Amino acid sequence: MTDASEKIHEPRLWRDNGWTAQVIKNEDDDGWAVAMVKDGEPEPALVGPWTMGRDKKNPKPLDSAAFNTLVKTASEFVRRSEQQLHATLHQSIAITVGEARITVSLDIVPDEDNPLATLRAVDDGGEPLAEVRVAPSFKLNRSSAVAWVDAGFARPGAR
Numbered sequence: 001m002t003d004a005s006e007k008i009h010e011p012r013l014w015r016d017n018g019w020t021a022q023v024i025k026n027e028d029d030d031g032w033a034v035a036m037v038k039d040g041e042p043e044p045a046l047v048g049p050w051t052m053g054r055d056k057k058n059p060k061p062l063d064s065a066a067f068n069t070l071v072k073t074a075s076e077f078v079r080r081s082e083q084q085l086h087a088t089l090h091q092s093i094a095i096t097v098g099e100a101r102i103t104v105s106l107d108i109v110p111d112e113d114n115p116l117a118t119l120r121a122v123d124d125g126g127e128p129l130a131e132v133r134v135a136p137s138f139k140l141n142r143s144s145a146v147a148w149v150d151a152g153f154a155r156p157g158a159r
Contacts, residue, residue, distance in 0.1 A: 011061035019071045023050050023059045032059035036074035046074040091140045097149050102129065104145040108136050121153060129153065 008015040012023040018039045026033045031052065035044040051060040060066075092105040101124040108117045115136040121129040130153035138144070138156065148156055 009062075009064075012059065014062040014067045016067065017071060019067075019074065021062055021067055021070050023062060026050075034062075034070060036070055038074070038078065045078050046070075048073075093140060093142060093145050095142060095145050095149065097146065100124070102145075102149055104140065104148065106134070106138060106140040110136070119148065119156070121149065132156075 006015065008020075014021045020037045020039070022035050022037070024033050024035055026049070032050040033047055034050040036046045036048075037044045052058070053060045089108045089110065090105070092103060094101060094103045096102075103122050105120045105122075106117060107120070109115065117134045117136045117138055118131060119134045119138065119140070120131045123129055132153065132155045134156055144156070148154075
């Protein structure tokens with residue numbers, strides 16, 4: 001078994017700086033693709049088309065410049081995916097009710113068996129006003145936040 005930290009610089013396999021690039025046959029056509037896998041991850045972070053070589057049959061070999069570009073692209077893709085997931089799981093909206101400025105937040109804890117979500121309200125000074133459990137599917141928007149505050153912070157959907 002190969003150590004994941006061992007550097008490899010081969011025409012179709014390049015491992016360095018915590019990433020592995022592997023040129024693979026494209027399943028969809030006669031071309032080639034490159035899969036970028038971050039060390040320790042089971043699945044590729046990014047799979048994209050790869051350039052044909054001069055003979056128009058075999059892939060262009062990996063080199064340092066191409067690998068560094070692939071690492072940069074894959075790292076950016078992972079970063080954006082993490083930001084999107086964070087934004088989905090941790091939402092916040094500021095509303096004004098009467099004279100009060102209230103920030104309502106929704107924090108979702110994903111879990112295959114028992115996902116949960118918490119709806120919180122804090123005042124302008126950061127003092128907690130309310131906290132209730134809600135369904136992970138709860139949609140936080142301006143109208144749902146105002147409705148929750150107007151209902152005296154009663155658990156949404158509870159009658």
